Amino acid sequence: MKDKNEIDATGPRRDGDHHQEDRRLFLKQSLAMTGLTLTPFSFFNAEPDSYSVLAGNADRVDLSLTINGVKRRLSVDPRTTLLDLVREQLGLTGTKKGCDLGQCGACTVHVDGQRVLSCLSFAVMQQGRKITTIEGLSNGASLHPMQEAFIKHDGFQCGYCTPGQLMSAVSCIREGHANSEAEIREYMSGNLCRCGAYPNIVKAILAVKTSGQSV
Amino acid sequence: MKPFHYLRPTTVKDAINALASAPNARFIAGGTNLIDLMKRGLVAPEKLVDINSLPLKKIEQKAGFVRIGALALNSSVADHTIIAAKHPLLAQALKAGASGQLRNMATMGGNLLQRTRCPYFYDTAFPCNKRNPGSGCSALEGINRLHAIFGFSEKTGPPTCIAVNPSDLNVALSALDATVVVQNTQGERRIPFADFHRLPGDRPDRDTTLEAGELIVAVDIPDAPFARNVHYFKVRDRASYAFGLVSVAAALDLDNNRIKTARLALGGVAHKPWRLFEAEKMLVGQPVSETAFRQAAEVAMRDAKAFEHNAYKLKLAPNSIRQALTLAAGIS
Ligand SMILES: Cc1cc2nc3c(=O)[nH]c(=O)nc-3n(C[C@H](O)[C@H](O)[C@H](O)COP(=O)(O)OP(=O)(O)OC[C@H]3O[C@@H](n4cnc5c(N)ncnc54)[C@H](O)[C@@H]3O)c2cc1C
Numbered sequence: 001m002k003d004k005n006e007i008d009a010t011g012p013r014r015d016g017d018h019h020q021e022d023r024r025l026f027l028k029q030s031l032a033m034t035g036l037t038l039t040p041f042s043f044f045n046a047e048p049d050s051y052s053v054l055a056g057n058a059d060r061v062d063l064s065l066t067i068n069g070v071k072r073r074l075s076v077d078p079r080t081t082l083l084d085l086v087r088e089q090l091g092l093t094g095t096k097k098g099c100d101l102g103q104c105g106a107c108t109v110h111v112d113g114q115r116v117l118s119c120l121s122f123a124v125m126q127q128g129r130k131i132t133t134i135e136g137l138s139n140g141a142s143l144h145p146m147q148e149a150f151i152k153h154d155g156f157q158c159g160y161c162t163p164g165q166l167m168s169a170v171s172c173i174r175e176g177h178a179n180s181e182a183e184i185r186e187y188m189s190g191n192l193c194r195c196g197a198y199p200n201i202v203k204a205i206l207a208v209k210t211s212g213q214s215v
Numbered sequence: 216m217k218p219f220h221y222l223r224p225t226t227v228k229d230a231i232n233a234l235a236s237a238p239n240a241r242f243i244a245g246g247t248n249l250i251d252l253m254k255r256g257l258v259a260p261e262k263l264v265d266i267n268s269l270p271l272k273k274i275e276q277k278a279g280f281v282r283i284g285a286l287a288l289n290s291s292v293a294d295h296t297i298i299a300a301k302h303p304l305l306a307q308a309l310k311a312g313a314s315g316q317l318r319n320m321a322t323m324g325g326n327l328l329q330r331t332r333c334p335y336f337y338d339t340a341f342p343c344n345k346r347n348p349g350s351g352c353s354a355l356e357g358i359n360r361l362h363a364i365f366g367f368s369e370k371t372g373p374p375t376c377i378a379v380n381p382s383d384l385n386v387a388l389s390a391l392d393a394t395v396v397v398q399n400t401q402g403e404r405r406i407p408f409a410d411f412h413r414l415p416g417d418r419p420d421r422d423t424t425l426e427a428g429e430l431i432v433a434v435d436i437p438d439a440p441f442a443r444n445v446h447y448f449k450v451r452d453r454a455s456y457a458f459g460l461v462s463v464a465a466a467l468d469l470d471n472n473r474i475k476t477a478r479l480a481l482g483g484v485a486h487k488p489w490r491l492f493e494a495e496k497m498l499v500g501q502p503v504s505e506t507a508f509r510q511a512a513e514v515a516m517r518d519a520k521a522f523e524h525n526a527y528k529l530k531l532a533p534n535s536i537r538q539a540l541t542l543a544a545g546i547s
């Protein structure tokens with residue numbers, strides 16, 4: 001079940017991480033298995049509304065989307081947020097849950113290339129879309145330039161906000177709003193860091209921007 | 216969260232019909248306000264009608280006005296060439312709101328309808344006339360630092376609600392005399408912006424005059440000579456990513472330093488965006504000057520009334536008006 005896009009790349013590897021990796025792999029495999037056994041198609045009892053192009057019943061809705069380059073066909077409870085889908089159902093735990101109310105940015109992912117908050121969107125609203133999580137940012141084992149820059153410039157302490165910071169930082173450059181420290185601060189304001197790593201985060205983004213590397 | 220049926224219609228007609236037959240159904244656009252409210256249990260729709268597949272994302276110049284589709288994202292509107300060229304005030308207000316991520320999700324229609332950020336509205340342990348009409352307003356005697364200084368009458372007893380409308384977009388659209396275009400089962404209805412949001416009165420639970428089941432399809436902004444001398448000035452508790460304590464949308468049309476037309480609206484001070492018609496009138500014909508701006512601010516504040524914790528707004532608002540006008544006129 002584990003494809004190349006599901007390799008954890010949430011940050012630098014440290015000694016002693018192997019144990020952690022094994023645990024994550026185990027969790028993922030068991031999640032994937034429960035996923036298989038607990039997701040029957042319950043489309044047959046969909047509400048017969050004439051106007052409903054796609055309707056699930058209140059329990060389960062069919063959903064297909066692309067996550068980190070891999071097409072998925074899923075069945076979800078319509079109440080599931082995109083955040084809970086990637087973390088709980090797909091086992092991609094790189095994306096973090098901070099506030100769960102749109103106030104911290106820890107859950108930032110890309111949808112069709114744009115940064116959004118996965119905690120304030122229902123998974124069923126992502127039908128047909130392409131989702132990139134932090135696990136999909138690196139190219140296999142080689143880190144994304146922004147990840148390299150965060151390591152080099154010490155852009156994190158506890159690391160909890162880091163996946164969200166990284167996703168947002170990449171967008172900040174792509175959107176053309178990383179031209180000065182002040183502009184970066186303004187356009188990164190949706191990502192809070194309780195450790196206060198802001199100065200180094202700004203440095204990392206500015207370094208990637210001025211290096212002219214493609215993000 | 217209560218279970219709900221999820222629908223994804225592709226035509227405006229289907230979307231309206233989906234709501235017409237179900238009183239406890241809701242549209243969902245960006246979801247950034249509705250999902251928040253659903254998670255807190257303040258809204259519990261039985262049916263959620265996802266309108267994101269409707270063809271309502273366009274931003275177009277029409278004869279005499281710009282039409283912005285209800286599903287145009289806040290970020291797309293803020294960065295659009297037509298908006299940047301003709302209505303920079305709108306772009307400034309949008310960029311002053313929320314965060315990069317939220318602006319990529321939030322839609323025009325959803326932003327118009329976002330609920331207040333009054334803490335008592337969210338805290339179900341407290342009475343709140345907006346959440347539970349008739350239960351009382353906890354902010355009146357509570358921590359009312361964020362609350363209104365305009366728009367309530369005390370003639371018939373204490374105000375029913377002193378919550379403020381939190382949207383930055385609304386303040387700019389109020390100054391720009393926008394029209395909200397709405398569809399219902401009968402057809403189209405056009406609501407002038409001044410009539411769209413309401414004062415609390417005897418129905419503090421109702422923020423707008425939109426009727427149940429009506430779909431916002433577009434916002435029209437009439438062509439106006441406010442391409443240059445505009446400024447959206449927002450004061451908040453932190454430099455970015457916070458709702459405004461007070462904000463000002465200022466637009467001037469100048470002829471050799473003389474004011475031909477002025478538009479002024481305040482945010483963070485009332486249950487609806489607070490247009491300053493008297494102050495605008497006072498400015499017309501005057502030369503651009505600190506004196507004129509100070510007089511306008513004085514006129515604007517005539518009916519203001521503060522509560523225990525928000526008296527600072529009685530100073531912050533006029534100072535912000537002067538600052539916004541000064542920046543709009545380019546004489547700072
Ligand atoms: C942390 C945070 C900070 C924020 N800061 C700011 C800020 O500084 N300034 C600011 O202005 N805003 C701010 N916002 C609010 C944000 O702008 C709104 O949540 C957003 O604009 C709502 O749009 P939406 O498309 O996501 O609406 P939704 O959540 O999808 O919908 C909101 C409501 O509108 C209804 N609705 C949506 N579209 C239509 C339509 N076309 N017709 C009829 N009904 C419709 C829905 O049924 C729902 O009741 C902030 C939000 C958060 C979470």
Ligand code: FES
Binds near residue numbers: 099103107
């Ligand atoms: S978890 Fe989504 S913004 Fe905090």
Ligand code: FES
Binds near residue numbers: 156157160162195
């Ligand atoms: S590094 Fe700890 S929250 Fe940002």
